[in-house]
Amino acid sequence: MRLSTLALCALLALPSLPNAQEASTAAPALLVADSVFVESQDRLVATGNVEALHDGTHLTATQIIYDRATDTLEIIGPIRIVDPQGTILVADYATLDQEFKNGLLKGARMVLDQQLQLAAVEARRANGRYTQLSKVAVTSCQVCGDQAVPLWQIRAKQVVHDQQERQLYFDEAQLRVLDVPIMYLPHLRLPDPTLKRARGFLVPSLRSSTLLGAGIRVPYFIPFGDHKDLTLTPYLSPKTRTLEFRYRQAFANGDINIAGAASYDTLISNVLRGYVFADGQFNLPKDYKLSFSANAVLDASYLNDYNISDQDRLQSRIGVERVKPLEYSWAELTHFETLRALEDNDTQPAIALSFGREKRFFPSMLGGELRVGAEVHGHYRYSSIPIDSADLDLVVDGRDVARFNGEISWRDRWTSGFGLQAGVSTHLWLDHYVTRQDNTSDDNVTRLTPGVAVDLRWPFQSRSGNGGRTLLEPIVQYGWVGGDRPKNPNDESTRVEFDEGNLLSLSRFPAADRREHGHQLAAGLRWRHISPQGWDAALTLGRVWRQDQDPDFSRSSGLQGKDSDWLVSGQFTHPSGLTLSARGLLDDTGRTNKAEASAAWSNDRLDLTASYLLLVADSAEERDRAQSEWTFDSTIRMTQHWSSSYEARYDLADQRLDRLGLGLQYRNECVQVDFKATRKYASATNLEPSTDFDLTVALKGFSTGGSAKEYRRTCAH
Incomplete structure (x- = not known):
């Protein structure tokens, strides 16, 4: 038997090749080993630094034995298989058929998308599609040393990875934090990190508000094919029953986005409250572009009560325009609604x-x-x-x-x-x-x-x-x-x-x-x-x-x-990331009738913006007193994993705070924790002061939690 034939048989065991027919038509394989010999006319043995390359898949092992009588491969580890999609399969020992549709791997470990690690006592391959792992520990946290404990892990009696659907099915799953059990689920399904649009629950968040009480938001994502999806988010607290939604659809010539919510709460008893915001844009024939937005709310205070938007006037519009080098055409229909x-x-x-x-x-x-x-x-x-x-x-x-x-x-x-x-x-x-x-x-x-x-x-x-x-x-x-x-x-x-x-x-x-x-x-x-x-x-x-x-x-x-x-x-910019701009109107006495200024500083550790606005009293503009305010927003990356954010709005005319916010984020390779507190004080447009707290914890490595490969650490030896 030729060496390329042996390598081909070994590489049929890799997840990137779904069946033997495809493998037989693939390009010739390459096998490199320190020693290759034949035993008893039926066994071919390759030993010492064995490497096999085929169609973008790389296999390394200590020894590969092909038995022609049983048509099986015996692979002795350490075994490492990397497919073109980046999935890594590691094992100590494997017995597989030549197509790797069925087989057993001892001491198996799987790494999906260089993030999610699945360690099992053994793994079985079935029908070339499923990998069944027994007595499994799953985490995306970097673990260094035999005695180290990951920040979080999911222990399960059995995990089945569906390679075709890119789903993970857990039986008798237990979520542990620092090896302390905190949640038990008899059955659990999660998308693997290579699936970007998976049906199921997204990262929940906890929210506490002085207006709505303490509650939880649990988004559920429903894809419809590759080009549209719906996200339903129940928001439950002692004072509200709310269902939020977001619908998105992409077309060949444009896209639409619709978001909204419907609520029954104790703020306005026995009355349906809610809002809908929609927007979209499309490319029309002859270089015309269509854009639209539709904004509606059932009562004027809803957006403020639920901390959705600071808008006090809603605008809905549909417009068509065409821009050419020597011509500009447009048409627009707009509807205005005031919430003041x-x-x-x-x-x-x-x-x-x-x-x-x-x-x-x-x-x-x-x-x-x-x-x-x-x-x-x-x-x-x-x-x-x-x-x-x-x-x-x-x-x-x-x-x-x-x-x-x-x-x-x-x-x-x-x-x-x-x-x-x-x-x-x-x-x-x-x-x-x-x-x-x-x-x-x-x-x-x-x-x-x-x-x-x-x-x-x-x-x-x-x-x-x-x-x-x-x-x-x-x-x-x-x-x-x-x-x-x-x-x-x-x-x-x-x-x-x-x-x-x-x-x-x-x-x-x-x-x-x-x-x-x-x-x-x-x-x-x-x-x-x-x-x-x-x-x-x-x-x-x-x-x-x-x-x-x-x-x-x-x-x-x-x-x-x-x-x-x-x-x-005046304007000023500096390579350090500093940007300053200011504009004012001064009369002959040097008195300012209008002024605005802004400053921004952005670098690897800091994003800072501050602005100032002054408007004098003017009855012609329905302003019976001067208005003046400072606004401040910043994000500080304190370390690689910790960052904080701040926001403030101060009314200089009334000498009081109008808004104050604080945010804190921790992020590493396996978890992201976001905390935000916001205080809105009473004003002419915000009659009821409120304080909101939001907490979100996302487990990285699954499709629902997002990627954090850029935070991947390395273990010191």
């Missing part, structure tokens, strides 16, 4: 529809760039009560608005020989507004509005000898928009942001129901330095001077007077 106690859904814009298109041309005869665009927008309120000039309470408002805005513009830019850049843009807007149920404005208004802007930039750039680069760029723009403001209501542009993005804009209103008119002058200075050491700093200063004051600009917009506030913005 001081807002009425009947008087808030509930349904909004908008669609439009913009296209760019580069005419060779005219030069420059020509843009043509149009937008249609409308929004509807459920209320049918019109607003009247005599109304003292403007909340009673059923105003409905529609508008058409068309624009044609031409722009070009030139650069002189000494670096001075000049740009010009001309605009012509056609606006038509339709207003219903508002006695303070005209029903129909149409305006044709021209505009022009001329800007000059003179960038100065220098490069130092060590490779650093510095840019200094002064900018000035003159703009003019003709006509005057039509008598249509300001229903969309009530919140204006003055920032670097619209410093040189002819209109700084966020929507086209308002435009700036008259003459204006904008000037700015931009500075940036890139250091050869890798840090980068930038600073922007800017201001706008207008011919006339615009009454629709609020104080906190920074644009209320003829002269705007000074816009100051």
